[in-house]
Structure formats: structure tokens, C-alpha cells
Amino acid sequence: MKIFSERLKELREERGLSMAALGKHIGYTYSSVSRWESGIHIPTIDILVKLADFFKVSTEYLVGRES
Secondary structure (H helix, E strand, C coil): CHHHHHHHHHHHHHCCCCHHHHHHHHCCCHHHHHHHHHCCCCCCHHHHHHHHHHHCCCHHHHCCCCC
């Protein structure tokens, strides 16, 4: 899910957030965010929804199914 990793990083950086800050906002650790952005782990649906809500985008956008 390379597109997810790229979009997550892009959204985070657009808002000037560190990985640790994003993790704190959604209840996860820096390590979790780092793994998602590097593509090592794919988040669960629950986490995907939290990220979409936080960034005010759709889950479809995060996974590359819409622009």
C-alpha cells in the first residue's frame, strides 16, 4: 500500500506534524506511524478511519481509490 504510506506522510507534513505528534493525536505511538509511513505495517480499518477523520479526508482517498 505504497499510496497509503505516501498520502499519510504528505498529509502529516502539510499540517506540520511530527510522527510522534500525529501518533499522540490519534492515540498511537511514533513507532506505529513510522511503520505505516514506511509501509512495514498496514493499519487496521479502525485506525484508517481515525486517520481519515483526523485529516478530514475519506478512507478512499487514503488508500488511493480517489484523488
